[in-house]
Amino acid sequence: MELCIGEVIAVKGIKIIIKVYEQSNLETIFYKGQTYQGISxxxxxxxxxxFKDIIAKVEGEYLDESRAETENHTVSYIRKVELQPLGHFEGESFFEGVKxxxxxxxxxxxxNKEKIYQIYSQGNGDFSIGQTIKDSIRISLPWQHLFNTHIGVFxxxxxxxxxxxxxxxTELFNGDxxxxxxxxxxxxxxxxxxxGEYTGKQLVSSENKNVIKLNTRTSGGGKVSLSESSFWSAEVLGLLFKATENxxxxxxxxxxxxxxxxxxxxxxxxxxLNSTFFSMFASTSQARESIDLLRALGSMLDNESDVSGKLNQVTWYAKGSVFRLGNVYFNGGEDDFNKVFCDFKLSIKKDIDTFERFKIRCHLQLINDxxxxxxxxDFIQPLLKRMDAVIYDLSKVINVQSSENTVQQNNKLLTVISLRQCNQEIKKxxxxxxxxxxxxAHKKSVQEQSNIDRTLHLIIDEAHNILSQQSNREAESWKDYRLELFEEIIKEGRKFxxxxxxxxxxxxDISPTIMSQIHNFFIHRLVNDKDLFLIDNTISSLDAFSKNMIPKLxxxxxxxxxxxxxxxxxxxxDKMLDGQRPDSDDIDLEKLWGATHD
Structure with a gap:
């Protein structure tokens, strides 16, 4: 250190006050071929x-009077600066904290800039996303310690x-x-x-990227794969169709x-299906609604026309509480059934999907119940109606597979799932x-390993859409289950x-539990008092200056x-180049409206 600009005149706790020499009050100082920023x-x-260099940051400054005992009672002013210690250098290594x-x-x-770079740059120089605002120094971030944590960009x-x-x-994927x-x-x-902001050339090259555009407005759009175990879960299905508890x-x-x-x-x-069909007519306690339930499966049956023809002839004989076809009354037992349906067998289409099989099972289960x-x-019918509505949309965007680890089937580095063309319910x-x-699937594949050799990274844009506690558009049980899942991931997922x-x-709007477990933050301008209060109470590593800067960034x-x-x-x-930026740029009204005058 060669350019001395002042000396310490007071130390109050961890607040340091220095007196600045008069010749040091310049914005930029050139000394022995190097550029230094003035004190600000x-x-x-x-x-x-x-032998130790204590590093401190300027937090404030003021002028103090200095009266000289002369005939003219001359009054001069001394510039004093308040500092906050950050850490210290030992050799070429910087150590954070007040020691x-x-x-x-x-x-x-x-x-000088080289020393400031040593303070803040923690990487090996190959991962940089921008430069410091004050000194315009490019800072290298430690990617190896950043992406094995939970990250928040707000x-x-x-x-x-x-x-x-x-x-x-982009820097991670397109670097080394x-x-x-x-x-x-x-x-x-x-x-x-x-x-749908990342479906273009963003993040990574097209050969390493798989884009799935889900669409509930029309059929024939992209579909995501879901394992059978994830779909055939009583808990998930109960929440999915808003089933009542009892x-x-x-x-x-x-x-x-x-x-x-x-x-x-x-x-x-x-x-x-055929055993239930037999029980409908051979049972001594027949159910009037069974015929309607079976008719509802007609489109999924291979012999739909034959089934419809037979079932349309069946009527309910209210006096005897049994079914009747012509002169045959199904009073229970096989004889009456065999008179009409002796050679009749129901068959299911071979190409039906999991959702249709699920509907068949629900209808047959209700008939037997x-x-x-x-x-x-009357207690179960509303559930069937909700199922039809939800399954109608789900079948457009989900493909249920027998494989457990559906994410490993895709050999692409990055998968983007766009929900832009989905309705609000499917977005939830x-x-x-x-x-x-x-x-x-990932947890199951690595939980028996002592050394985990695979990682899964979930990137959720506009996360408040699904992690908010304020949403009133959905049932509380459904919202609670979703929040509990993400809270488990953010608390326990690092282990897997x-x-x-x-x-x-x-x-x-995001769950406080989730916010409290985020490790690293990239905080842009926030002006809402609730957001600022949350940041202030969640992030302990922010200093007073950084907190005050957030609403003015x-x-x-x-x-x-x-x-x-x-x-x-x-x-x-750094601002991304055209074509690589997400599709979220501000609309240029000058260009848009000005074009009308050409």
């Missing part, structure tokens, strides 16, 4: 204490958070070639994209138990089903190599802090 707010200074404090009389020096709309999210992963190959071999990245959930449990016990092949279903007096039809359902599917990256413009600027970083950083993130 948020500038860094070095205090020599013996050493100066004494009165210790000299104060300016820091900021008001238009503040640049989508650009930051894109820059982070060997690193990219290793990532592709050991990790999978899933982006849940609510607004009657409808037990009914779904019986349906799922039948699947677990007997399987879901077409042959098994046909045996179940009615025959045995387990339920009342799909993230939960996919996250449950991927998390459980599962990491979340959340991006949102309203962090105050310019577009593209962000505060970077968290467990990976020794000190908070103020960074101007």
């Amino acid at each position: 707010i948020n500038e860094h200074l070095c205090i020599q204490r013996g 050493h404090l100066p004494m009165i009389g210790d000299r104060v020096f300016l820091l 900021g008001n709309t238009g503040s640049g958070k989508s650009n930051t999210l894109t820059k982070l992963y 070639v060997k690193r990219t190959e290793a990532i592709n071999k050991h990790s999978k990245f899933i982006v849940i994209d609510f607004n 009657t409808q959930k037990p009914f779904i449990n019986r349906v799922v138990s039948g699947f677990v016990r007997f399987g879901d092949s077409v042959e098994t279903l046909e045996r179940y 009615l025959l045995h007096g387990f339920v009342q039809f 359902i799909i993230p939960l089903l996919l996250t449950l599917n991927y998390y459980e 190599g599962v990491f979340l990256t959340l991006s949102s413009q309203r962090p105050a 310019a577009k593209g600027c962000c505060v970077v802090t968290g467990t990976t970083f020794d000190l908070p950083l103020l960074i101007q993130v």
Whole structure:
């Protein structure tokens, strides 16, 4: 250190006050071929204490009177600066934290850019997303300690958070070639994209990217794969169809138990269908609604016309509480049944999907429950109506497969799932089903390993859409289940190599439990009091200056802090090039409206 600019005159706790020499009050100082920034707010200074260099940051300054005892009673002013210690250098290594404090009389020096780079740059120089706002120094981030944590990118709309999210992963995927190959071999990245902002050339090259555009408005769109175990879950199905606790959930449990016990092949279903068909007419306690339930399956039957023709002739004989076909009354037993249906057999179409098989099982289960007096039809019918509505949309966007690990079937590094063309209900359902599917499959594949060799990274843009506690559009049980799943992932997922990256413009809407477990933050401009209060009470590593800067940050600027970083950083993130930026740019009204005057 050669350029001395002042000396320590007071130390109050961890607040350091220095007196600045008059010749040091310049904005930029050139000394021995090097450039130094003058003393100003948020500038860094070095205090020599013996053989240790204590690094401190400027937090405030003021003028103090100095009266000279002369005939003219001359009054001069001394510039005093308040400093906050950050850490110290030992040799060429910087150590964060207040371990050493100066004494009165210790000299104060300016820091050049090389020293400031050593303070903040923690990587090996190959991962940078921007430069410091104050000194325009490019900072290298420690990617190896950043992406094995949960990350939060927050900021008001238009503040640049989508650009930051894109820059982070673009730099990761398109950096070192060997690193990219290793990532592709050991990790999978899933982006849940609510607004279709990452379906183009963003994040990674097209050969390493799989884009699935879900669409509930028309059929023939993309579909995501879901394992059978994720779909055939009584708990999930009960929530999915908003089943009531006392009657409808037990009914779904019986349906799922039948699947677990007997399987879901077409042959098994046909045996179940024909045995139920026989019981409808041969039972001594027939149910009037059984015919309607069986007719509802007509489109899934191979001999639909024959079935419809037979069933349309069947009427209900109210006086005897039995079915009648012509002169034949089905009073119970095989004789009457064989008179009419002796050679008649129901068969199921071979190409029906899992959702249609599920509907068949539900209808057959209800018929059998009615025959045995387990339920009342009026209690279960609303459940069937809700099933039809939800399944109609789900069948457009989900393909249920027998394979457990559906995410490993895709050999692409990155999968983007766009929900832009989905209705609001599916936008709530799909993230939960996919996250449950991927998390459980990944956890099962690595839980017996002592050293985890695979990781799963879930990137959720506009995370407040599904992690909010304020939503009133859905049942409380459904919302609670979704929040509990993500809370489990953010608390326990690290043990299994599962990491979340959340991006949102309203962090105050996200579950406090989830926010408290995020390790690293990239905070853009936030102006809402609730958001600022949450940030203030959630992130302990923010200093007073960084907190005060958040509502005033310019577009593209962000505060970077968290467990990976020794000190908070103020960074101007590089703007992505055209075509690589997410499709969230502001509309140029001057260009749009001005074109009308040409």
